[in-house]
Amino acid sequence: MDVSLGGDEERGYDPAALARLAEGSDPTAPDAFPVRVTEASVERHYGRVRELLEAVPERPDLPNGTVAAELRERRQRAADDVEDREEARTGLERLGDGRYARGEAAAVHGAYRAATGGIDRETVADRRAALRSDLRGFEGEWAYRGGDPSRALVVHAEFEELRERARRGAEAWPPFPADPRADVFRVGEIVRGLENGVATLGDASRLRTRYVEGRDDPQSYRTAITAAAHRLERRASWRRRRRHEFLDRRASEAFERSVEGTPAEYLYHEARERVRGAADEADDARRTGDHATATLRSATELAGILAFDEVVDAVEAGEYGPPEDADRIAAALEDAVAALREAWGTEPVPASVELTRPARDALRDARRRLEDADGDARTVDRAYANLAYVRLYAERVPEAVGAVTDALGGRG
Incomplete structure (x- = not known):
């Protein structure tokens, strides 16, 4: 779909259909923590x-x-x-x-x-x-x-x-x-x-x-985890540097066409900010000596960068314009949930569940926006962008989990 504003004043969505989507329950992540809580x-x-x-x-x-x-x-x-x-x-x-x-x-x-x-x-x-x-x-x-x-x-x-x-x-x-x-x-x-x-x-x-x-x-595993934190930091930093010209810019500055006020802008912003946030959290964890946390945050950053790559390519190709109707939102929700479930199937499951946190957060944001939208086009666009991010990020979790396993094994 080509990116265009589509005239927010002309667009509207069936509030009842949106409410039905908002009322659905989010998928339950596996209770995969390796220690049983009594x-x-x-x-x-x-x-x-x-x-x-x-x-x-x-x-x-x-x-x-x-x-x-x-x-x-x-x-x-x-x-x-x-x-x-x-x-x-x-x-x-x-x-x-x-x-x-x-x-x-x-x-x-x-x-x-x-x-x-x-x-x-x-x-x-x-x-x-x-x-x-x-x-x-x-x-x-x-x-x-x-x-x-x-x-x-x-x-x-x-x-x-x-x-x-x-x-x-x-x-x-x-x-x-x-x-x-x-x-x-x-x-x-x-x-x-x-x-x-x-x-x-x-x-x-x-x-x-x-x-x-x-x-x-x-x-x-203190030594192995500390080394893994540094390996993943280097890997994530390398990927981040390859996209620095986009990570340093807002959507309005990053693309030749105007994407202001479209799902493309909101998706780009979310993907960009989640990469930056994960990088900051990883840096903070390394500074405080929390190397297990640093390893997982760098892996989160890596998954986020891989998703950001896809966002940039898709927006440059003219994708993520306004959704046509509530059915398109429903399809995006279905795709997002399916991607999350597939990510949770990646072994080791405790790591995959941990790394899907950003996607789970984005899914909750989408539900909340759909609940509040009352047919408002801009709010629907933001929810649609959230759902797109859930799918794009969740699809990159298996690769990030593999990077964690490699780093702990002294590879990568």
Whole structure:
């Protein structure tokens, strides 16, 4: 289809047909994380939630009626969120939901303790010091051990992410107020951060123990993963340099014809920004020594560059003009979902699931835009571009997964 504006004022789409597309459920990624998340681990968080909330009266009797009313509302909301929680799709998501609920309950509990004089700066400092000590112990015992290297990579990238979240919980920010009773909800936020840090480090420690104990002869992959991060960075950088003249330009500057306001422009922008974002994330991970994360982010960048190559070629060929009707959107959605499912079939599955994150995000964006479009042509164009990106990116995931396997094996 030739790229042209097509007159947004003249185009419209059947809102009911778009709504039906938006209502569909996204495909479920395989729960492929190599460590089984037990229900006991998840319930540990909800047990702590109940403990924290039970220590706060349902109707707090405080001198400040406004604070009492706000605390009552927040306590009820935290309790309702637990009772009404939806079952997450994967074990890691269930753990994350549990940590979130625990943080919300801790914020209520911390605010109540501040309002009643039950917490001070020294109490918080002592708990923060204990968390930092536990973090040092976790890091000191970390040898990046595992069985299959590709699966070990995904597992240890998750541990790196959990460690970073725990570190944030140990930060002395925001500062503890001089008068806790006068700023109870800031105290609640401080306690929330600490509780999240403790909960996150606990999850990381238990997952690591379960992972290593489940292997007969776990090997250390620290050196292999570090080397793989650098190999993939070089490979992605080489591909990126080949397209630098496009990555450095906006769509309005990159093509001879005008693509402004078309799906081609939106697709180009999304593909370009995702490459740049993945490159930045990989650089950040290398700087902090999170080499498993850096490896996966460089592989994500590589898949993104390969997709960007196809976007550039397609736009130069005049493709990705406005979709004719809702049927064309439906076909694009079907193609996107099929490409995602095929990508998930690439072995090793844990790596392929991890690398499809950008496509899953783009699919959610498309659903949201279709839900909000109400027939609006520009919003539909953006959704169409999202769906095109899902397909183009997902189709490049197998090659990126192969690059990960090669890099871990000392090739590439």
